[in-house]
Amino acid sequence: MMGHKIVLLGIAGPLLLGSCALFGLPTTYLFKHNPNQADPNAVGNAVASESGGGMVTTVLSLSGLTPGKAYIAHYHAFGPDSSTNPCASNGPVTVGFPNFTADASGNASVTVKTEQVKIEGDKGAYINVHYASDPSAVPICAPVKLAKG
Template identity: 90%
Template sequence: MRGHTIVLGLVGPLLLGSCALFGLPTTYLFKHNPNQADPSAGGNAVASVSGGMVSTVLSVSGLTPGKAYIAHYHAFGPDSSTDPCASNGPVTVGFPNFVADASGNASVTLKTDTAKIEGDKGAYINVHYASDPSVVPICAPVKLAKG
């Protein structure tokens, strides 16, 4: 599942505002980070907005079976350029911890106030090893440009 691109990348730098305007879910594809962790990992994040709340469902595959993971929305960090996943931004809100099933699949849902992920907040979603958060197999950019 390597080589994923951003679903809305051709339309321009959008965040969850597109959900709010149209009331439709927005899908963001995970891309594999430049490391050897879970080389087949991939999946998507589907976000929908309703009543000032955003619901985001992560559906991932290719993980290490039985391994515990954590995921977070991150704001743009000081290293931002054209790749929010490489910007080293702070966590804005975390997903519940989860464990990959025997096939390496997992799904987790987060419901939170849109204020926690709007603007430059929630510029990307990282999936980390729970045992070592410095290991980030996959990332889903949800906003392409700072500001």
């Protein structure tokens, strides 16, 4: 009987871990600079962690932004333009972060808590940081998932 339990755990373990792979533990995603002239020194990370009850809390920690400038950030789904680079795929917004402004040193931190189903799988493929005054200016992007499906 003991051998059967080991086999079941051997099968169930990876399935349980796989279901938590995106947000099972705090996961850090690094922002990369987009190929444009917006905030050339911008860097940062996004830390996503389970909040319980199917909720996820994501904290963006950013630096190198334009001091005093207003920004917006969003989770985006994969778009039609790319199956390998989420940041270039032009996908729709799935979750918005609260608007924020860089401090006098160009630093900012912003947090959003949302349902995991809104950002998992193809729905949460990347996070963009945009200028609030010009959403087409996207200094940095954090790939959350690197392939569709």
